[in-house]
Amino acid sequence: NAGVMQNPRHLVRRRGQEARLRCSPMKGHSHVYWYRQLPEEGLKFMVYLQKENIIDESGMPKERFSAEFPKEGPSILRIQQVVRGDSAAYFCASSPNANEKLFFGSGTQLSVL
Amino acid sequence: DQQVKQNSPSLSVQEGRISILNCDYTNSMFDYFLWYKKYPAEGPTFLISISSIKDKNEDGRFTVFLNKSAKHLSLHIVPSQPGDSAVYFCAASVANSGNTPLVFGKGTRLSVIA
Numbered sequence: 156n157a158g159v160m161q162n163p164r165h166l167v168r169r170r171g172q173e174a175r176l177r178c179s180p181m182k183g184h185s186h187v188y189w190y191r192q193l194p195e196e197g198l199k200f201m202v203y204l205q206k207e208n209i210i211d212e213s214g215m216p217k218e219r220f221s222a223e224f225p226k227e228g229p230s231i232l233r234i235q236q237v238v239r240g241d242s243a244a245y246f247c248a249s250s251p252n253a254n255e256k257l258f259f260g261s262g263t264q265l266s267v268l
Numbered sequence: 269d270q271q272v273k274q275n276s277p278s279l280s281v282q283e284g285r286i287s288i289l290n291c292d293y294t295n296s297m298f299d300y301f302l303w304y305k306k307y308p309a310e311g312p313t314f315l316i317s318i319s320s321i322k323d324k325n326e327d328g329r330f331t332v333f334l335n336k337s338a339k340h341l342s343l344h345i346v347p348s349q350p351g352d353s354a355v356y357f358c359a360a361s362v363a364n365s366g367n368t369p370l371v372f373g374k375g376t377r378l379s380v381i382a
Contacts, residue, residue, distance in 0.1 A: 159311070188369055197274075197357060197374035198312070211369060246311050256302060257370060259311030 157182070160229075161247050161260035168237045169268050176232040176263045180249030187230045188257060189215075189222060192244045204230060205253075237267045271295045272360050274373035283382045287345040291358030291373055294339065300363035302370065303332060303343045306355045315356075316343070319363070348380045 160179040168174050180187050185206050190198040200214040204224035215222065219237075224230040234241055244264050248257035273292045281287045289303075299320035304312035318325040318332045318341065325332050331344045345352055355377045359370040 161311075190372070195374075197272075198372040200369045200371065203369050214369075248311075256314045256317060259304075259313070261309070261311045 159184075159247055159249050159258050159260035161245075161263050163263060164261065165264045165266070167266045167268065170238055171236050174234040174237050174241070174265055174267075176234075176245050176247075176265070177229045178232070178247030178249075178260060179229040180247075181251075181258055184249035184251050184258070186250045186253055187224050188248045188250075189230075189232050190246045190248065192246065192262075194243075198246065201232070234265075237265075239267050241265060242267045270373075271298075272358055272371050272373040274356075274358055274376050276376050277374070278377040278379070280379045280381060281348045283350060283380055284347045287343075287348045287352065287378055287380065289343040289345075289356050289358075289376050289378065291341050291343075292339055293341075293360050295360070295362075295371075296339070297362045298360040298371075300361050301332070301334060301341050302359045302361075303330075304357045304359060304372075306357060306375070312357055345378075348378075350380050350382050353378055353380045 162177050187204045189201040202215045202222045203211040219235045221233045244262045246262045248259045302317040303315040305315045306312040316327050316330050318334050323334050334341045355375040357375045358373040361370045362368045
């Protein structure tokens with residue numbers, strides 16, 4: 156029973172490029188959450204999705220960031236025109252139902268040069 | 269505006285002794301609290317949780333205490349082991365809201381010295 160799978164583990168982008176982060180939730184989980192951890196900071200909520208729907212995106216910057224969780228395939232967090240301040244660890248988590256404990260992936264470390 | 273606060277960035281404890289990690293929250297609507305443990309280059313893993321209807325929950329060496337009037341919870345690890353060295357995150361949510369995601373503190377780095 157595989158856990159939450161995130162890829163890539165490490166992603167290097169130059170300023171202005173696009174970053175795509177993928178997350179496959181645990182089997183049977185239809186709720187996906189994205190969190191960001193900046194150096195020396197805690198986990199900051201970005202977006203909560205449930206199959207094909209964005210439930211809460213209050214933590215996501217209004218520009219350049221978008222997320223989707225299609226009917227088939229992984230959830231994607233997309234960052235357009237990356238800037239150095241986007242460098243962080245991005246964690247995806249899933250749960251079988253809302254308000255249950257979250258299971259986290261190993262994260263994607265994004266480095267913007 | 270931090271709703272969940274872990275005021276101690278780090279803590280060092282001797283092996284075999286008790287580790288006490290503290291967490292304060294400001295949102296009185298929170299009624300479900302969790303502790304996660306995180307090793308470097310890994311995602312957080314769930315450790316223990318407590319609902320606001322209880323004031324204590326125990327699981328092996330780990331016990332979480334909740335003081336609702338003080339809006340404070342703590343995680344006790346006894347006896348502490350070197351393998352417990354990690355960053356510990358406190359998290360909170362409104363369990364019956366349906367859509368409220370977990371809110372995390374900044375974490376406390378625990379070092380257990382052999």
